[in-house]
Amino acid sequence: MTELTKTLELKLVDPNAHKREKLRETRAAYQQALQEAFDANCSTLGEANDIVGDYHLSGYAKNALKRYVPQLTTTYGANELSDDHPVRFTNEGVKIDHKPENTIKWYVKIPHHEDYHLWVPAQPNPEQRDWLEAVIAGDADVGEGRLLKRKDTWYFHLIATRDIPLNSEVPAEERTPIGVDIGEASLVTVCHRDEHGSPTNPELWTDEGKTVRRLRKRYFTTMRRLQSRESERIADTFGDELWAQIDDILHTVTREVVEYAESVEAPVLVLEDLTYIQESMDYGDYMNRRLHGWGFAKLHAQITYKAVERGIPVATVDPRNTSQECHACGEGGTRPQQATFKCSNDACWIEEYQADINAALNIADRYLSGESRSREHENGDDSAEDGASLTGPQDSQADAETQQATLGMYAS
Template identity: 70%
Template sequence: MPEVTKTLELRLVDPNAHKERKLCETREAYQQALQAAFDADCTTQSATNDIVVEYDLSGYAKNALKQYVPQLCGGSYDTDELHDDHPVKFTNEGVQLDHKPQNALEWYVKIPHHDDYHLWIPAHANPDQRDWLEAVYAGDVEMGESRLLERDGTWYLHITATRDVEEQSATSANERTPPDSSGEPCLAGLDRTPIGVDIGEASLVTVCHRDESGSPVRPKLWANDGKTVRRLRKTYFTAKRRLQRRGSERTTESYGESLWNRIDHVVHRVTREVVEYAESVENPVLVLEDLTYIRENMDYGAYMNRRLHGWGFAKLHAQIRYKAAEKGIPVETVNPRNTSKECHACGKVGSRPRQATFRCSNDDCWVTEYQADVNGAMNIADRYRSGESHRQSDRTSRQKAGDDDSATDGASLTGPQDSHADAEPQQVTHGTNAS
């Protein structure tokens, strides 16, 4: 019987000063243990245990580290450096749920502090995931790893849950999928799983899709790679200015080529990982924003215009397309209007108080603040799901003659055009999908 895995989202409700301090102590001890084990290049669980055993953490957190660190150090992740802020991970038995439906706050979570001390804290849950939470509480769903994280003073807990689902026959799937003009069942809509792909400057790429109940599934952000590319572009422009002042044009060209080759390497790897993400989803379609005229339509002021005109939207689009085509994964585009401004839950236009934060303006919406790039990726996927899609023939007929930097032509990255390029945008993530 097939299985479905989902991340359940809980927002902890105003821990008192004592519990807040304990949560902070747990986070600090976990991150110190993680950094120490990573610096020691622990490639086995035994080596990791030798490091983390000294830290004041629960066995659930230490066991999660023993599984995670070897993946970072030459394993499946093979990471060169750590993120600035890792969530605290617990193995499957570390976190417990309690349900009090008679109370105004129905859900309570037990979070381990260390082996002989834990915290019970009330929590708000995503209402779309109520049936899953109740199944976890009843023991009908297998609980996996949990993650504790804090963003802008608010604590969140993510719980991985897996349940068996009945396999649906091809006949029943066809019966509920409207036919296309040829009379054959259409692969769009219900049969396809749209994966929204948000390309940006802060997080280089963000992908996310929804499950059958509409909840976001496995959002993935390439934020560190966005930071790397911004740093390389800034280094390129600063060095270029200095070398030009010295009249070293040949050195400038050689140095710039080396840096842009490094950026190209990042782009190749990230786009390959995007397609690998899509391969892990059943019957996927990658959905991009139609950015054919992004440069003509951008008007964020002289400074940001020059900065974004040097950004490699076209190359990212083109590489995702051809890598997806090699794997037989379709790619579609949708209208990009307001995908970063609308709330994925209620559709209301919100605001972006920070680069990585979306704030919903609807007081009745359960979303208050959310990770902005994940919100945008879900909006992109939803536009395909609603039936909007620009096919290749339509895009080609709309392209301008001589346009060599559209979203579909695979133009190469261009150098930054502004002396103040790449001032670091804040990489603060909010909302129940931040990770």
């Protein structure tokens, strides 16, 4: 068994005028309280409580704020807030109800103020029905709730954690490591070695990488033009539609990565450890912006939770020099072109090799060398998925959102 944490999304179904007004009031009060506490640089629960205590909010929202603001100011060192944040509620205020006899079967309790709550019908993501049923049955632990609005539609996100059984009890040393290289030329590259140690069945998502680069370039170019004309509403709509296209690509690719793993006997997916990448990511503002905006963390998180849901273990390794070492001899090399690795060892049988496959093999080999460790969402969220906001101005599905949304689109 392994523990998996996931963000469940429910779309609120046509709240009446009264409930829409109460949702707007809650959202507005929360944003004001968050901004005031953040501007006051609150670094403790007590300091935040002195500010948010007077706002017209439920205790669940206030308690979430009192914990959240010190994280922004101390843990993440944020220096500004983005324009919009979801309204957060502690898990005590979160409740989902299921009425299978009704036309609309799911309902969400939204805390408004003190003892006043709104019950709103909701439509869940069909792919997450089993998770919601686990919540109702008490087989999943409920975490923080988040209320957000996209365009004219309200959504409620629920953090849930449950135990997922692994498909097999094969020892770690007997598993087949599949190296996963996340890059820019090829969005994702996977490869593993056969029983003889030879590289086999590499797969590259190069066309998807090209499409995402094109969409991102279009996004930033068009957004600059629209914002210069002060067409904020059009800019927001355009951005939402474009990032939805990118999201679809990321979900498709990560699903196919997991399907690749399912075709291998006793697989383990091996990814680069985000901790090391964040620590070493200091390449100047331009490159930092590109790497963060690429959605590395979101791809990483989606592969991880989709694999765990299928019972496939995931491990991470130190990513240092995986793209600069030869997978055949271990010597250093160069990349004369983005997709080409050139080994510097004249005695090595490899002269030039596909760079992303070379990196994926190095990642897999580090698992075999014993450098890996299990990856079980120790950050308390999926992630998004977090890395969610690392790819665009979306909602807050993970801690990556905390870093990105608070620092702005070009955070590094």
